[in-house]
Amino acid sequence: MLEAKKLVGKYAASYVEDGMVVGLGTGSTAHWFIEEVGRRYQAGELPNIQTVSTSEASSQQARQLGLPLKQVEDVNGIDLLVDGADEATRQLTGIKGGGGALLHEKIVAEQSHRIIWIMDETKLVEQLGKFPLPVEVVQFGSWKVFDAFEQAGMKPSFRKLEGDQLFITDSGNYIIDLHLDAISQAQELANHLKSMVGVVEHGLFLNYADMLLIAKQDGTITKIERALAE
Numbered sequence: 001m002l003e004a005k006k007l008v009g010k011y012a013a014s015y016v017e018d019g020m021v022v023g024l025g026t027g028s029t030a031h032w033f034i035e036e037v038g039r040r041y042q043a044g045e046l047p048n049i050q051t052v053s054t055s056e057a058s059s060q061q062a063r064q065l066g067l068p069l070k071q072v073e074d075v076n077g078i079d080l081l082v083d084g085a086d087e088a089t090r091q092l093t094g095i096k097g098g099g100g101a102l103l104h105e106k107i108v109a110e111q112s113h114r115i116i117w118i119m120d121e122t123k124l125v126e127q128l129g130k131f132p133l134p135v136e137v138v139q140f141g142s143w144k145v146f147d148a149f150e151q152a153g154m155k156p157s158f159r160k161l162e163g164d165q166l167f168i169t170d171s172g173n174y175i176i177d178l179h180l181d182a183i184s185q186a187q188e189l190a191n192h193l194k195s196m197v198g199v200v201e202h203g204l205f206l207n208y209a210d211m212l213l214i215a216k217q218d219g220t221i222t223k224i225e226r227a228l229a230e
C-alpha cells in the first residue's frame, strides 16, 4: 500500500494554490503530501504559501524541506488541510489518531476551511470501529479512566511503544485505544467520551472532512465529496 499512499499523497498536493495557508497532516500518507508540497515550493511554484503542522513529526519534515511554518495561533484560518485517516465512510466520518496526533489534528481541523483526507482503499468502510478508537487522556489518573472503559466493555489498551513504554503524545498525554469492533452510535459515543473527566480528545472525526481522495490498487484515485455524499 506504500505506492497507493505515495500516489494519493502527491496527487493531493495539486490542490494547493499559491498564497494558501496549508495544513499539514500526520502519518505515512500525509508524508507524501508534505514531500510534494515541499518539492513544489522549492521549484518556485508556491512562493507565498504558509504551513501549519499537526504534529512534531510533520513540523520536522516541513522544516527539512524549508517550508514556511507557522503556529496555528499565528494564522487567520487554514485554507486547506490535507490529512490521513485510519478509517472513513462515504458519509465522510472517520477515525483518526493511529499515529497518535489526533489532538493536534483536531485543533488544526477546527481552524480549517477545507479538509481533504487521503487514504488507500482498504480504509474505506461501511461502519466505523474495526480500527481501535484512540482516546487521548491526561497521565494523572489515567488508570481510572482505563478502568471505566473496561467496566463499560470497551476493551481498552494503553498505546505502547516497543519495549512496553507508554506512548506519549506531542501534548504529553497517554493514548488509550478502544477495541470496539463496530460503532453504531458515533455521535453519542463522541459526546460520552468528551464528557469523561481525564479525556482530552478522541479520534472520532464526524463532521470535518469535505472530501476523501482514495487510492486504489490499480493506480486510480476516487473522490468522494461532501456535496455528493449528502
Ligand code: 5RP
Residues within 6 Å of the ligand: 025, 026, 027, 028, 029, 030, 083, 084, 085, 086, 095, 096, 097, 098, 099, 100, 101, 102, 105
Ligand atoms: C495520525 C493519523 C493519521 O492520519 C492516520 O493514522 C493515518 O496514517 P497513515 O497515513 O500512516 O496510514 O491520524 O494521528
